[in-house]
Amino acid sequence: GAVVSQHPSWVICKSGTSVKIECRSLDFQATTMFWYRQFPKQSLMLMATSNEGSKATYEQGVEKDKFLINHASLTLSTLTVTSAHPEDSSFYICSARSPQGSNQPQHFGDGTRLSIL
């Protein structure tokens, strides 16, 4: 069964709208979650690392004021794309990693397809 749940799976909205995406870990408490973006035929690119109870760590070139991350509990991280524009259209995927042991893999949600008109 699914270990990480992501919602919504598909969003279509007008330019200038803010969109919130939720990522929940179902089987374990995740102190760290990751947000990735994937363009067609491209690899997953890490956007930011979400840390429970503290500020997210953003990768170089990712605007923290544009992509707001909140990790308020051990099972939920949210990504808000603020004032979205067509160039923000992409496939956004989150992952979570069990903190038990250093050898745990990341488990991914099924992604959110964001289309900005």
Next chain:
Amino acid sequence: EDQVTQSPEALRLQEGESSSLNCSYTVSGLRGLFWYRQDPGKGPEFLFTLYSAGEEKEKERLKATLTKKESFLHITAPKPEDSATYLCAVQAADSGYALNFGKGTSLLVTP
């Protein structure tokens, strides 16, 4: 800078025709190399983690191997349901558990 290069970009096999996918990597201190399978419109599904050169892991028709410079994903007697994109990712020792992905190999297995 860490780099992950997968080849080929796309591979078409007939059912039962075995082959291998390659993942070449450079990383400053490897914590782990991961293989995932991704179906269209879905998130990656975990397959294997390899930690040190010489390590091998198997699952059904898949076998992953690791050297100091590359990893192979061997597919034995593939079936149409093995069609997917296979992603390789490395985790550097100083990455805080973040993954650096290759672009993937798109595999199509025809009946």
